Amino acid sequence: MSTNKRNYIFDFDSTLTKVEALDVLAEITLENNPKKDEIIQEIIDITNLGIDGEISFTESLERRIKLLKANKADLSGLIKALKKQVSKSIESNKEFFEKFAEDIYVISCGFKEFIDPIVKEYNIPTERVYANTFEFAKDGEIIGFDADNVLSKHNGKIQCLKDMNLTGEIQVIGDGYSDYVTREAGVADKFFAYTENVSRVKTTENADHIAPNLDEFLYINDLPRNISYPKNRIKILLLENVHSDAFDKLSKDGFAVETVSKSLSEDELIEKIKDVHVLGIRSKTNVTQKVVDAAEKLMVVSAFCIGTKQIDLEACKEKGIVVFNAPYSNTRSVVELAIGEIIMLMRSVFQRSTEIHNGQWNKTAEGSREVRGKKLGIVGYGNIGKQLSILAEALGMHVYYYDVEDKLSLGNATKMDSLSDLLSISDVVTLHVDDNAANKNFFGEKEISQMKDGAHLVNLARGFVVDIPALVAALKSGKLAGAAVDVYPEEPRKNGEFHTELKGLPNVILTPHVGGSTEEAQRDIADFVPSKIMAYMNSGNTVDAVNFPNIRLPRQTKAHRFLHIHKNVPGVMAKINKILAKYDLNITGQYLSTDPKVGYVITDLDKEYNIEVIEKLRKVEGTIKFRVLY
Numbered sequence: 001m002s003t004n005k006r007n008y009i010f011d012f013d014s015t016l017t018k019v020e021a022l023d024v025l026a027e028i029t030l031e032n033n034p035k036k037d038e039i040i041q042e043i044i045d046i047t048n049l050g051i052d053g054e055i056s057f058t059e060s061l062e063r064r065i066k067l068l069k070a071n072k073a074d075l076s077g078l079i080k081a082l083k084k085q086v087s088k089s090i091e092s093n094k095e096f097f098e099k100f101a102e103d104i105y106v107i108s109c110g111f112k113e114f115i116d117p118i119v120k121e122y123n124i125p126t127e128r129v130y131a132n133t134f135e136f137a138k139d140g141e142i143i144g145f146d147a148d149n150v151l152s153k154h155n156g157k158i159q160c161l162k163d164m165n166l167t168g169e170i171q172v173i174g175d176g177y178s179d180y181v182t183r184e185a186g187v188a189d190k191f192f193a194y195t196e197n198v199s200r201v202k203t204t205e206n207a208d209h210i211a212p213n214l215d216e217f218l219y220i221n222d223l224p225r226n227i228s229y230p231k232n233r234i235k236i237l238l239l240e241n242v243h244s245d246a247f248d249k250l251s252k253d254g255f256a257v258e259t260v261s262k263s264l265s266e267d268e269l270i271e272k273i274k275d276v277h278v279l280g281i282r283s284k285t286n287v288t289q290k291v292v293d294a295a296e297k298l299m300v301v302s303a304f305c306i307g308t309k310q311i312d313l314e315a316c317k318e319k320g321i322v323v324f325n326a327p328y329s330n331t332r333s334v335v336e337l338a339i340g341e342i343i344m345l346m347r348s349v350f351q352r353s354t355e356i357h358n359g360q361w362n363k364t365a366e367g368s369r370e371v372r373g374k375k376l377g378i379v380g381y382g383n384i385g386k387q388l389s390i391l392a393e394a395l396g397m398h399v400y401y402y403d404v405e406d407k408l409s410l411g412n413a414t415k416m417d418s419l420s421d422l423l424s425i426s427d428v429v430t431l432h433v434d435d436n437a438a439n440k441n442f443f444g445e446k447e448i449s450q451m452k453d454g455a456h457l458v459n460l461a462r463g464f465v466v467d468i469p470a471l472v473a474a475l476k477s478g479k480l481a482g483a484a485v486d487v488y489p490e491e492p493r494k495n496g497e498f499h500t501e502l503k504g505l506p507n508v509i510l511t512p513h514v515g516g517s518t519e520e521a522q523r524d525i526a527d528f529v530p531s532k533i534m535a536y537m538n539s540g541n542t543v544d545a546v547n548f549p550n551i552r553l554p555r556q557t558k559a560h561r562f563l564h565i566h567k568n569v570p571g572v573m574a575k576i577n578k579i580l581a582k583y584d585l586n587i588t589g590q591y592l593s594t595d596p597k598v599g600y601v602i603t604d605l606d607k608e609y610n611i612e613v614i615e616k617l618r619k620v621e622g623t624i625k626f627r628v629l630y
């Protein structure tokens, strides 16, 4: 007889909960045992042998119970602990457990004594929980289990399912051997390897589907769920050795994250970008118009650095792709390097060091000066320039600065009205202008000629800002006494050979674009940028986006959120609102922000609405991107 009925059979340990309950029980009962760690490890090993089918389940159970030395009185502590360890996506999908209560069962080789109280809160009554039961001694000690229960035996779940004699399709959701064999034995129709807490190769290999969480399982089955689109289906590609904290943070939030240690060429990126939703880069990957054209699913580009010139911001915007960066995280690192280099240059430390490396002792004070009392000229008084100003003053330097914008002086720094005035008085000139295209070759022969004879130049900003042949000539002629350069007009995409005309010149410090490459800066970036990505992907926030209207949205509570990105042409908003009105939606909030090219409107609604409205909104003329979040 054909039927549409479906039965959902859940495993308990490491599926409904994040943990193996007997391991937690061991933590409790062995708390004061000096051999606790050893015994717990033994229990974990035995559990795994059983789960992987290496030893019979009965044997695994017997051996563990012996080691546990547990008492009935310990179970209340265990239940309390397990209640806090329900799997994240199980906890957030209570609606499914309510609506499909009649079709959900737990079959576990664990014990009803602790499973029942946990799953009861998910609408699964004891009659639908199939599990073992403990055997207690008079004093409450757990001395064994009901050996007649099929679930205490090898392949017990197969027999249990047979005995249940369910009608309709049977889907088993679990993390181990005892679960996937049910499909092999033909008593289950589908097996879902549940990998939210643990992923075992044998289990995933034997699965019809891999479900990294319940959201994926519900999505595949088109069942009611807490989240519109499972995050594990959202692919994030992180290039250029982005700090591993970013991977951890984004993976922990449920996204599918891939990392590549180098940057990719345009062709490589075009190939790779097709199924990527979020791209993370540093300064060496160019996100060109062609890349954007090939990016069918791309929603975010995030620069794990300050500069965004490597990204075609307009092309991204026109395709509704939001760009974020980390404007502050590495600024202190750049400042510290600048300070260090200014001192090293003025003391000719690198020159003395090179001489000694070449077997030459040259003890001299000639051309070696303190920084105290010297004039530092900062070009570009932004986030880096300002911090440098404060630190340089603390060293006793007199700080002067020039910026194209009117910037308030910090400390005792003196604002200069023109670049040439600044250059003519500075003992050291340090460049911290931004990476806008107008700054190409901004510092060349003319500017160098305006500098004091014997002055030093530091460039930690961008390579294209300085005319390198002019700098080389000035260093060779002795016009400049030294330079520190961290950035170059052309930089390689990965570590390896590199050539610059500045190579081999005395008193020239060359570094491979590492101004922001400190552990602290990279860690901070790996915290800041993922939080922006998550805020946008999870709730639509665009605060701090560099190419997009910024909107800080209120928390989305029990509402569905429509996110509509459109061309900023007359009439689009009117059309959107006409559709919303036609479908009589209960709008709880609406937020709009525009710039000359795009409009971004967010509409929060009560949960109930006719889903036809989604198609209508997608079809509004001028729509660039539309998505629903809940």
Ligand SMILES: NC(=O)c1ccc[n+]([C@@H]2O[C@H](COP(=O)([O-])OP(=O)(O)OC[C@H]3O[C@@H](n4cnc5c(N)ncnc54)[C@H](O)[C@@H]3O)[C@@H](O)[C@H]2O)c1
Pocket (backbone or CB within 6 Å): 306, 307, 327, 330, 331, 334, 379, 380, 381, 382, 383, 384, 385, 402, 403, 404, 405, 407, 432, 433, 434, 435, 439, 442, 460, 461, 462, 486, 487, 513, 514, 515, 516, 517
């Ligand atoms: N070497 C590295 O690893 C590293 C690390 C971080 C930042 N950077 C680079 O350092 C530079 C400064 O970064 P920031 O965070 O301070 O930027 P910022 O945007 O906060 O400040 C830049 C300042 O330069 C000014 N400016 C722009 N063009 C100018 C010009 N022609 N003349 C004078 N002033 C001009 C701007 O008005 C602004 O005040 C950027 O180019 C950035 O990419 C390099």
Ligand SMILES: O=C(O)CC[C@@H](O)C(=O)O
Pocket (backbone or CB within 6 Å): 282, 283, 284, 304, 305, 306, 307, 308, 330, 516, 517
């Ligand atoms: O880390 C990088 O690749 C770039 C560092 C720096 O130039 C920046 O733009 O923040």
